[in-house]
Amino acid sequence: xSTPRALLxxxxxxxxxxxTGAVAQRPxxxxxxxxxSGCSCAALALALTGLGCSSGSLxxxxxxxxxxxTAQALDVEVVSAARGDVVRTISLPASIxxxxxxxxxxxxxxxxxxxxxxxxxxxSQGQLLAKIDVPEISDQLREGAAELAAAQADRSMAEAExxxxxxxxRLQALTYERLEAVRxxxxxxxxxxDVDEAKAQSDMAAANVKETESQILQIDSRIQQLEAAxxxxxxxxxxAEIRAPFDGIVTDRFVDPGALLQAATSSDxxxxxxxxxxxxxxxxxxxxxxxxxxxxxxSSAATVTVDAMPGKQxxxxxxxxxxxxxxxxxxxxxxxxxxxxxxxxxxxxxxxATLTLATRADAVTVPAEALxxxxxxxxxxxxxxxxxxxxxxxxxxxxxxxxxxxGGLNGNERVIVAAREPLSDGTAVNAVEANRESRP
Numbered sequence: 001x002s003t004p005r006a007l008l009x010x011x012x013x014x015x016x017x018x019x020t021g022a023v024a025q026r027p028x029x030x031x032x033x034x035x036x037s038g039c040s041c042a043a044l045a046l047a048l049t050g051l052g053c054s055s056g057s058l059x060x061x062x063x064x065x066x067x068x069x070t071a072q073a074l075d076v077e078v079v080s081a082a083r084g085d086v087v088r089t090i091s092l093p094a095s096i097x098x099x100x101x102x103x104x105x106x107x108x109x110x111x112x113x114x115x116x117x118x119x120x121x122x123x124s125q126g127q128l129l130a131k132i133d134v135p136e137i138s139d140q141l142r143e144g145a146a147e148l149a150a151a152q153a154d155r156s157m158a159e160a161e162x163x164x165x166x167x168x169x170r171l172q173a174l175t176y177e178r179l180e181a182v183r184x185x186x187x188x189x190x191x192x193x194d195v196d197e198a199k200a201q202s203d204m205a206a207a208n209v210k211e212t213e214s215q216i217l218q219i220d221s222r223i224q225q226l227e228a229a230x231x232x233x234x235x236x237x238x239x240a241e242i243r244a245p246f247d248g249i250v251t252d253r254f255v256d257p258g259a260l261l262q263a264a265t266s267s268d269x270x271x272x273x274x275x276x277x278x279x280x281x282x283x284x285x286x287x288x289x290x291x292x293x294x295x296x297x298x299s300s301a302a303t304v305t306v307d308a309m310p311g312k313q314x315x316x317x318x319x320x321x322x323x324x325x326x327x328x329x330x331x332x333x334x335x336x337x338x339x340x341x342x343x344x345x346x347x348x349x350x351x352x353a354t355l356t357l358a359t360r361a362d363a364v365t366v367p368a369e370a371l372x373x374x375x376x377x378x379x380x381x382x383x384x385x386x387x388x389x390x391x392x393x394x395x396x397x398x399x400x401x402x403x404x405x406x407g408g409l410n411g412n413e414r415v416i417v418a419a420r421e422p423l424s425d426g427t428a429v430n431a432v433e434a435n436r437e438s439r440p
């Protein structure tokens with residue numbers, strides 16, 4: 001008998017439920033018939049020889065007439081194709097991860113002045129966890145404040161100069177206008193030179209006003225630069241305080257007070273401070289193989305077990321999946337969110353997740369050992385009138401134990417699952433019913 005194709009690479013588990021609702025215990029291997037105890041080929045030959053010597057021609061004719069079918073029939077074991085619900089499931093290794101996790105570093109260089117938490121401590125968002133001493137930033141802040149004050153004083157002086165220059169410019173402009181008017185009315189009273197000198201002085205006063213305004217703009221620009229520098233230093237000084245990014249638990253502490261911390265401008269030679277994890281909800285991470293990835297849905301039901309708590313199950317569903325395969329492993333990452341208010345599930349735990357991928361009602365199934373392959377075609381042998389009849393079938397992916405038949409069988413056929421010798425279409429057979437539920 002050829003090897004069933006479905007046994008070559010089973011991945012998913014297919015559970016078969018009969019019409020009464022009971023879940024059948026599925027066969028795990030191929031059970032082949034063996035000769036009954038107490039009967040051997042030698043004994044059989046002697047018995048046949050004895051019959052040949054003691055019986056006459058009439059007796060031989062009677063035996064030949066009564067036993068031709070049974071004498072040449074091949075003993076086979078059969079089961080009936082069944083109808084029921086087929087549930088496609090897959091069980092995969094799973095790891096428990098925190099819903100959120102962050103390792104905190106120092107943004108500025110300095111010495112660790114104090115650290116207020118240790119592993120296992122619960123923290124709230126914004127809580128002060130550690131403080132870094134950075135005296136050079138404080139010195140730069142004071143220096144910047146002094147420069148800013150000087151720039152602001154310069155601006156005040158420039159504003160005063162602008163006011164004076166503006167008043168002088170207005171006076172010179174008015175003088176020029178009066179002289180010009182007199183010169184126009186009585187040319188002999190005011191000379192042309194006096195008018196021209198008044199105009200020149202008025203233009204110089206106006207230019208002085210514009211120069212002072214330009215100086216004020218330069219001072220304003222310098223003040224803005226100093227203020228930006230001060231703001232940057234204040235921001236850096238704020239980084240000297242390490243605060244919790246969210247509510248959680250401190251899972252790691254890496255330094256003690258007095259440690260020198262470098263600014264975390266790159267990932268090389270950077271000292272970690274603490275790790276905070278949020279675990280009131282956990283993520284169960286699994287890697288779904290390529291053959292099962294098309295069946296995963298965001299609502300696929302999931303049952304999670306962990307090695308640390310045998311017998312305890314956690315129910316959930318697929319929350320998200322990557323919708324792409326990792327080229328290195330040909331697997332797709334999927335995650336299951338589970339509530340964890342009682343903190344039973346700890347990040348880093350290992351377990352298994354069983355996903356329900358699909359359910360098909362009233363499906364026809366046969367044991368995997370009943371299926372044969374010939375090239376790209378699949379077939380089974382059905383017992384009809386004491387003979388094996390080949391029936392071509394179409395199948396759906398199975399678990400290598402029960403195979404779903406999508407075409408070729410109706411669900412009431414008796415199919416051969418084991419035989420002592422290879423079968424062919426039309427072979428006479430002596431069918432023995434096998435108990436499908438109790439097969440090993």
